[in-house]
């Protein structure tokens with residue numbers, strides 16, 4: 453349905469996107485995962501015809517979007533990272549304004565605004581000015597603005613950054629519902645791997661302007677079929693213990709987490725006992741120790757040597 457061909461963007465000599473090939477089949481929910489600065493926003497801005505590529509093209513049902521930018525604007529809803537609303541207008545007035553931009557009028561506009569408000573769970577608050585809303589509610593209206601014209605494809609640029617857990621959960625459920633029930637094709641950009649794991653059938657992993665891996669979640673995780681993670685929860689930080697584990701040749705990677713340490717080890721290496729013993733030697737108080745299957749975060753770490761969020 454939608455594909456990019458060797459998309460490239462250079463800003464004043466700096467390469468932001470470097471030969472990206474993506475495709476989306478109708479009805480799919482696809483994740484675009486990568487750290488800050490990976491080139492995700494630039495890629496989707498080119499897909500939406502908001503930024504012109506230095507090289508490459510975007511094709512919608514086989515036709516060049518560069519040559520016919522209006523074709524994509526009609527079928528695409530794009531949710532930008534920044535809130536783009538009029539703070540002194542009510543939610544209802546904002547949505548009416550955006551609906552008119554899409555050419556909706558009269559009863560059709562009114563009923564579509566009410567449908568979208570209900571989908572957003574904000575019908576009760578529609579007469580309140582946007583300035584009085586929480587960050588999460590503003591985000592929901594921002595999403596609503598992209599849905600008014602009933603798009604076939606929805607592209608979202610990190611729609612849950614910096615909002616409360618309740619709104620986050622609401623947005624994730626809503627995106628799932630739009631994809632599964634309304635059959636909207638979704639491209640979901642995020643640096644939260646757990647969101648991509650929850651929402652998306654297929655994932656592209658981007659870093660430094662390039663796609664470094666792609667596939668279904670299981671395909672990506674199978675990259676790590678020879679590894680597993682040991683999670684150690686500690687009562688506090690133990691720098692000398694961390695140093696020793698980082699220097700241990702049988703441990704592939706040692707990462708500090710907010711609760712303790714995560715060790716990537718060869719599968720079946722039975723290092724649990726040894727790790728426990730080392731912790732004991734450093735008089736570390738172990739609250740919990742467990743073995744975990746790889747996550748998409750681990751896949752990213754394996755491919756780049758870095759965490760998704762630094």
Ligand SMILES: Nc1ncnc2c1ncn2[C@@H]1O[C@H](COP(=O)(O)OP(=O)(O)OP(=O)(O)O)[C@@H](O)[C@H]1O
Pocket residue numbers: 463466467468469486487488489490491492493494495610643
């Ligand atoms: N308008 C611009 N002018 C110059 N450089 C830009 C511009 N937009 C993006 N860049 C640069 O291109 C690179 C990719 O940025 P982009 O915003 O696409 O990444 P991202 O993966 O979406 O990251 P984030 O999650 O922080 O938005 C970055 O190095 C960024 O500084």
